Every structure is written in structure tokens, then in C-alpha cells.
Amino acid sequence: GRPEDHHVGLLWNDTRVALSQFESLWQFNARAKSANNACTFGLRPGLYAWVQAREPHGVDFHLIGLHLKSGPTVFAVEDRHHALNRIDEAVDPLLARDRDVILLGDFNTMGAGDWQSRDSELKNLRRKVAKEKPGFVDLTLHPQCSHYFRGRGGWLDHVLVPQEMQEVTVTTVQVTGYCAVAGCE
Numbered sequence: 696g697r698p699e700d701h702h703v704g705l706l707w708n709d710t711r712v713a714l715s716q717f718e719s720l721w722q723f724n725a726r727a728k729s730a731n732n733a734c735t736f737g738l739r740p741g742l743y744a745w746v747q748a749r750e751p752h753g754v755d756f757h758l759i760g761l762h763l764k765s766g767p768t769v770f771a772v773e774d775r776h777h778a779l780n781r782i783d784e785a786v787d788p789l790l791a792r793d794r795d796v797i798l799l800g801d802f803n804t805m806g807a808g809d810w811q812s813r814d815s816e817l818k819n820l821r822r823k824v825a826k827e828k829p830g831f832v833d834l835t836l837h838p839q840c841s842h843y844f845r846g847r848g849g850w851l852d853h854v855l856v857p858q859e860m861q862e863v864t865v866t867t868v869q870v871t872g873y874c875a876v877a878g879c880e
């Protein structure tokens with residue numbers, strides 16, 4: 696994309712894990728038609744990396760960082776749904792190597808501007824990803840907010856792990872920073 700556009704990045708502790716084989720996954724830009732226009736309309740593709748623990752016999756998995764279309768409008772919700780409908784297409788080539796795929800980032804599950812549609816979008820996300828290969832679970836955030844807007848906390852960020860991934864032994868993700876300090880108040 697253009698230098699002034701948003702970009703997806705990954706931060707990691709290099710003493711614990713190594714990341715390699717970085718790739719843009721155009722499928723997570725709802726408006727992209729191929730890898731040739733992965734950053735079209737100023738939207739972001741997914742950022743893929745292969746993760747390997749530095750310790751012997753440690754975990755290894757595919758990691759995809761996301762930042763889906765933002766906006767509390769019906770059109771933005773449709774773009775987010777369209778990107779989620781491409782999970783199978785993006786993930787399928789990875790599964791032959793390893794069925795452990797983690798998707799994380801800003802899914803912008805804010806609905807179309809009201810709390811009812813936000814709750815509906817969250818439910819739809821969980822239903823949808825449970826059916827996508829290899830079958831994902833949305834880990835619960837604690838506290839259940841990851842951003843503030845106009846004085847209210849919301850849940851935009853998600854960590855999706857395969858239902859069958861044995862290396863994942865946690866069921867919740869600990870939120871830090873302002874959201875943790877304020878406790879969604």
C-alpha cells in the first residue's frame with residue numbers, strides 16, 4: 696500500500712519465538728480481487744507469518760494479523776463479513792503444513808452504530824469462524840473491552856484459535872493498557 700495508508704504489523708519477543716515467511720493475504724481486504732491489489736481502497740490485507748518457538752520441541756503455528764474495515768455502518772459490516780467469508784480461501788493452502796492457525800487483531804466488531812447490531816455482529820463472527828477450516832474459537836477477553844470511543848468501552852479485537860489446537864491451554868486473553876486500568880468503565 697501507499698506509505699500514508701494504515702499497515703498491519705506484528706510485534707514479538709525474539710528471544711522466545713522466531714517469525715518468518717511473511718506474506719500479505721489479500722483475501723482479508725474485502726475489496727481486493729487478487730494479490731495484485733491487496734491494499735485497494737485503503738483497506739488492509741492480512742499479514743501472515745510462520746511462528747516457531749526457540750525452545751526445542753516448542754510450538755509452531757501459522758499466524759495471521761488482521762485489521763478489518765472500520766466503521767459503524769451497514770456497508771462496513773458487509774465488508775467485514777465479506778473478509779471473514781474468505782477465511783477458508785486464505786487458510787486452506789496453509790493446512791497441509793500445519794493445522795494450527797491463529798488469527799488475531801482488530802476485527803472492528805462494532806456493528807452498524809447501535810448496541811444490538813454490535814452484539815449481532817459478535818455472535819455472527821463466532822458462528823462463522825467455528826465453521827471455517829479448521830474451526831476456530833474466539834478466546835474471551837478479560838476485561839471484555841479493547842477500545843474506548845466516546846466514553847464507552849467496546850470489543851473490537853479478537854484472538855481466534857483452532858478448536859483442536861492442543862498447544863493452546865488458555866481460554867481467555869488478558870487485556871492490558873487503558874482498557875485494563877479503567878476496566879471498561
